[in-house]
Amino acid sequence: MMKTGFLTVAVLLATAAVATTGAVAQTKPTAITIATEGSYEPWNFTSAGGKLEGLEVDLANDLCARMGVTCAIVAQDWDGLIPALNARKFDAIMASLIVTEKRLGVISFSEPYAPTSAAFMVEKSGPLAKLPGANSTVDLGGDPAAVNAALAPVAAALKGKSIGAQTGTKNTDFLDSYLKGSVTVREYKTTEQHDLDLQAGRIDGVMAQKSSLTALLLKPDYKNYTLAGPTFVGGVFGKGIAVGLRKDDATLKAMFDTAIQAAKADGTIEKLAQKWLKTSLN
Amino acid sequence: MPSFDLFLGPNGWGKPLLSAALMTVALSLSGLAVGALFGAVLAHARIGGGLVLRSLADAVTTILRGVPDLLVIYLFYFGGSGLLSWAGHAAGYDGFIGLPVFLTGTLALGVVSAAYQAEVFRGAFNAIPRGQIEAARAAGMRNVLMFRRILVPQVLRHALPGLGNVWQLILKDSALISVIGLVELLRAAQIGAGSTRQPFLFYSAALVLYLVITSVSGQVFRWAETRSLRPFRRA
Amino acid sequence: MDFAFLQTTLLTLLGGLPLTLELAVSSILLGGGGALMLTLMQASGSLLLSAPARAYVFVFRGTPLLIQLFMIYYGLGQFRPTLQELGLWSFFRDPYWCAVLAMAMNTAAYASEIIRGGLGSVPPGALEAATACGMRPLLRLRRVILPLAIRQALPAYSNELILMVKATSLASIITMMEVTGLASKMIAETYRSIEIFACAGLIYLALTLILTRAVLLLEWRLSTTRKNGTPA
Structure with missing residues (x-):
C-alpha cells in the first residue's frame, strides 16, 4: 500500500x-x-x-x-x-x-x-450496530472472491434496511453496484441532510467518507451513533x-x-x- | 436560553439570517425589474408583432408556464454562461463570459416571471381605450412621445394589482435560487439547520422573515394602488 | 446532437412519471378537500372558525413551498419521539407523505381563495331569483351557486393545477425519485446537465399541455355559449 x-x-x-x-x-x-x-x-x-x-x-x-x-x-x-x-x-x-x-x-x-475510505454510521442501540466485519478493511480493487466473501455477511445483515448517501458520490455507486437488492438506497443533496434523517430515524444508516464520520462521532450530538461494518477502500472509491x-x-x-x-x-x-x-x- | 444565544450571541445566526433576508429582497427586486423588461418585450410581440413574432412569443410563454421553475433555474444556471460565450464568440469576442451568481439568479427570476408579467402588461394595455391612442395620433404625437405620455403611465396604473401578484410570486420563487448557491434566506436557514442540527428552529425563523417580507411589501403595493387611483377619485 | 443519449435519457426519466403523477394527484385531491374546509370555515361567520382559517391562508400563501416542505420534513423530523407517541411517525417517516402533505397544505390555501372568489362572483340577483322560485338551500347550491361559481373559478383553478404538477419537482429535494430526482441522479452520473434537464422539461411540458387542454374542454362543456363554439 x-x-x-x-x-x-x-x-x-x-x-x-x-x-x-x-x-x-x-x-x-x-x-x-x-x-x-x-x-x-x-x-x-x-x-x-x-x-x-x-x-x-x-x-x-x-x-x-x-x-x-x-x-x-x-x-x-x-x-x-x-x-x-x-x-x-x-x-x-x-x-x-x-x-x-x-x-x-x-x-x-x-x-x-x-x-479516502468509506464506512457506515448507524445508531448504537439499533440492529445494525453489530454489522459484521467491524475493524476490517475491504479493498474493492482486490481479489473479487475475497471481496464477495467479505461482503456476503454485510449484505445479509443489511437486508431490508435503508441506507442514506449523497447523490453523485461514490457511496451511492457502491451501494448500487455491491448491495443492490439488499438495501434501499435513499439519496440526499447533502450529507447534513442524511445525518438529520438518520437522527430522525427515517433511515437505518448512512454511508460516507470514514474520515468525515469519525470526526462527526467526536461531537456530542452524535454520542448515540457509531461506525459499523468494514471500512471500504479502492475500486469504486477511487484513488x-x-x-x-x-x-x-x-x-x-x-x-x-x-x-x-x-x-x-x-x-x-x-x-x-x-x-x-x-x-x-x- | 440556548436559542437566544444561537441567534443573538456574538457569533450568532441572527445577522447572517437578516442579511440573507435583505438578499432575498434585493434578488426579488432585480428579478422583478428584469422580468418587467422581458415581459414587456413578450407583451409587445403578442400585441403588435407579426404572425411569426406572435407565435414565437406564444411558444416562449407556453414553455415558461409548462416547465417547473426549478428546471428553468437549473437550465439557466448551467446553460446561461455557455450561451453567452457562444453569443460573444459570434460577436467576435473570444473569451469566456462568466456570470456572477447574483446576476444568474436575477436573470433566472426574470425569465421565470416574464410570462406572467407579459400577461399583466397585455391586460393593462388592453384596458386603455383605443380612442386615446387615436386621439394622440391625431394630435400629431410621435410613437415615443405617445408611449411616454399616454401608454406608460396608464399601463403602469392598470398593471399595479397584477404586478403585486407577480411580486409575491417572485418573492416565493426566489427561495429556489438557493439551489444555485446564492445565500438568500432559505439557503441561510438551510446552512444554519445543517450546522446546528436545529432544522425546526431555523426554518421557523426563515418562515417568519418570509411572512414579514411578503406582508410588508403587500402593504406597499396596496398603498401604491390607492395612490395611483387618487387623480380619479371624486371629491 | 447525440440522439441516442437523448432517447435513453427520456426513457429513464419517464420511469419517474408514475411517481410524479401520484404526487400531483394525491396532493391535488387532499388539497381540494382542505380548500373546501377552509372556505366553509371562512364563510361560517364564526370568528372562532374563520380567524384560524384566515391565519392559515396568510401563512401558506406568504411563504415559499420549498420552506414549507423543509419544515414538514426536516423540521418535524426533530420531534420523532413526540410524533411516535402520537402514532403519527409512520406518516412523517415517509418522504412521500411529507411531500404530499406540504403540497396539499400549500394548494389548499390558494384553492380556498379561488373558491372564495368564485362564490363571490355569483350575482346576488341570481340567488334572490332562486329563492323567489322556492328553491331550498341545497337545491340552490347545486343548481345555481355551484355551476356559476365553478365556471368562474375554473380558469384560476386550472392555473393552480398546473402549478401543482410543476411543484412535484420539489419532492426530488427530499429524496423522492420522480422525474426531476431521476434527472439529478443522471446528471450526477453523466454530468450532462443541459440535455438531461431539457428532456425533463419536455416531459413536464407535455404533462401541463395535456392538463391545459383537458381543462379547456371542461370549460367549453360548462360554458353557456357552447352551442355556437367549438373546443379550443
Missing part, C-alpha cells in the same frame, strides 16, 4: 513536471475561484455566522498563498459542482472530490491531497481526494500539483488533518 502510494506520487511528480513545461505558453492566472460544498464537516462546512471553514478551506488558502494567487472560495451544491466547473462558474473544486475514471472523463484532477480542474486548464493543474507537493512535504497537510480530522491521514 505504502509502496504503491509512493509510486503514484513519483508518477504524478513526473507528469506534473511535464505538464509544467508543456504549459508555459498559457498565462499564469493571478486570481482564481475555488468552489467547495460547505456542508461536509469537517472537510468543508459553514460555521455560525455563515463562514466557510474546514480542512479544505484552510488548505485552499494555504495552496493559494503558495501559488501566489488571490483566491475566492465559494459554496456550491454538490450535484452541480462538476457541471458548474465545466460551465466556468469557478476554476477549481476542493470538496472531498475523489479521483475516479468516470470523473476523469469530464474533468482533470491535481495530485491527490488525501487518501484519493484531489482538486478538480477543467481539462484544458493545464497551467492551473501544474500550479496546484507543485503547491500540494510542497504542502505535503513540509507537513502542512498532516497538521491540518490533526486539526480537523483529529487523526493522521496516513
Whole structure:
C-alpha cells in the first residue's frame, strides 16, 4: 500500500513536471475561484455566522498563498459542482472530490491531497450496530472472491434496511453496484441532510467518507451513533481526494500539483488533518 | 436560553439570517425589474408583432408556464454562461463570459416571471381605450412621445394589482435560487439547520422573515394602488 | 446532437412519471378537500372558525413551498419521539407523505381563495331569483351557486393545477425519485446537465399541455355559449 502510494506520487511528480513545461505558453492566472460544498464537516462546512471553514478551506488558502494567487472560495451544491466547473462558474473544486475514471472523463484532477475510505454510521442501540466485519478493511480493487466473501455477511445483515448517501458520490455507486437488492438506497443533496434523517430515524444508516464520520462521532450530538461494518477502500472509491480542474486548464493543474507537493512535504497537510480530522491521514 | 444565544450571541445566526433576508429582497427586486423588461418585450410581440413574432412569443410563454421553475433555474444556471460565450464568440469576442451568481439568479427570476408579467402588461394595455391612442395620433404625437405620455403611465396604473401578484410570486420563487448557491434566506436557514442540527428552529425563523417580507411589501403595493387611483377619485 | 443519449435519457426519466403523477394527484385531491374546509370555515361567520382559517391562508400563501416542505420534513423530523407517541411517525417517516402533505397544505390555501372568489362572483340577483322560485338551500347550491361559481373559478383553478404538477419537482429535494430526482441522479452520473434537464422539461411540458387542454374542454362543456363554439 505504502509502496504503491509512493509510486503514484513519483508518477504524478513526473507528469506534473511535464505538464509544467508543456504549459508555459498559457498565462499564469493571478486570481482564481475555488468552489467547495460547505456542508461536509469537517472537510468543508459553514460555521455560525455563515463562514466557510474546514480542512479544505484552510488548505485552499494555504495552496493559494503558495501559488501566489488571490483566491475566492465559494459554496456550491454538490450535484452541480462538476457541471458548474465545466460551465466556468469557478476554476477549481476542493470538496472531498475523489479521483475516479468516470470523473476523469469530464474533468482533470491535481495530485491527490488525501487518501479516502468509506464506512457506515448507524445508531448504537439499533440492529445494525453489530454489522459484521467491524475493524476490517475491504479493498474493492482486490481479489473479487475475497471481496464477495467479505461482503456476503454485510449484505445479509443489511437486508431490508435503508441506507442514506449523497447523490453523485461514490457511496451511492457502491451501494448500487455491491448491495443492490439488499438495501434501499435513499439519496440526499447533502450529507447534513442524511445525518438529520438518520437522527430522525427515517433511515437505518448512512454511508460516507470514514474520515468525515469519525470526526462527526467526536461531537456530542452524535454520542448515540457509531461506525459499523468494514471500512471500504479502492475500486469504486477511487484513488484519493484531489482538486478538480477543467481539462484544458493545464497551467492551473501544474500550479496546484507543485503547491500540494510542497504542502505535503513540509507537513502542512498532516497538521491540518490533526486539526480537523483529529487523526493522521496516513 | 440556548436559542437566544444561537441567534443573538456574538457569533450568532441572527445577522447572517437578516442579511440573507435583505438578499432575498434585493434578488426579488432585480428579478422583478428584469422580468418587467422581458415581459414587456413578450407583451409587445403578442400585441403588435407579426404572425411569426406572435407565435414565437406564444411558444416562449407556453414553455415558461409548462416547465417547473426549478428546471428553468437549473437550465439557466448551467446553460446561461455557455450561451453567452457562444453569443460573444459570434460577436467576435473570444473569451469566456462568466456570470456572477447574483446576476444568474436575477436573470433566472426574470425569465421565470416574464410570462406572467407579459400577461399583466397585455391586460393593462388592453384596458386603455383605443380612442386615446387615436386621439394622440391625431394630435400629431410621435410613437415615443405617445408611449411616454399616454401608454406608460396608464399601463403602469392598470398593471399595479397584477404586478403585486407577480411580486409575491417572485418573492416565493426566489427561495429556489438557493439551489444555485446564492445565500438568500432559505439557503441561510438551510446552512444554519445543517450546522446546528436545529432544522425546526431555523426554518421557523426563515418562515417568519418570509411572512414579514411578503406582508410588508403587500402593504406597499396596496398603498401604491390607492395612490395611483387618487387623480380619479371624486371629491 | 447525440440522439441516442437523448432517447435513453427520456426513457429513464419517464420511469419517474408514475411517481410524479401520484404526487400531483394525491396532493391535488387532499388539497381540494382542505380548500373546501377552509372556505366553509371562512364563510361560517364564526370568528372562532374563520380567524384560524384566515391565519392559515396568510401563512401558506406568504411563504415559499420549498420552506414549507423543509419544515414538514426536516423540521418535524426533530420531534420523532413526540410524533411516535402520537402514532403519527409512520406518516412523517415517509418522504412521500411529507411531500404530499406540504403540497396539499400549500394548494389548499390558494384553492380556498379561488373558491372564495368564485362564490363571490355569483350575482346576488341570481340567488334572490332562486329563492323567489322556492328553491331550498341545497337545491340552490347545486343548481345555481355551484355551476356559476365553478365556471368562474375554473380558469384560476386550472392555473393552480398546473402549478401543482410543476411543484412535484420539489419532492426530488427530499429524496423522492420522480422525474426531476431521476434527472439529478443522471446528471450526477453523466454530468450532462443541459440535455438531461431539457428532456425533463419536455416531459413536464407535455404533462401541463395535456392538463391545459383537458381543462379547456371542461370549460367549453360548462360554458353557456357552447352551442355556437367549438373546443379550443
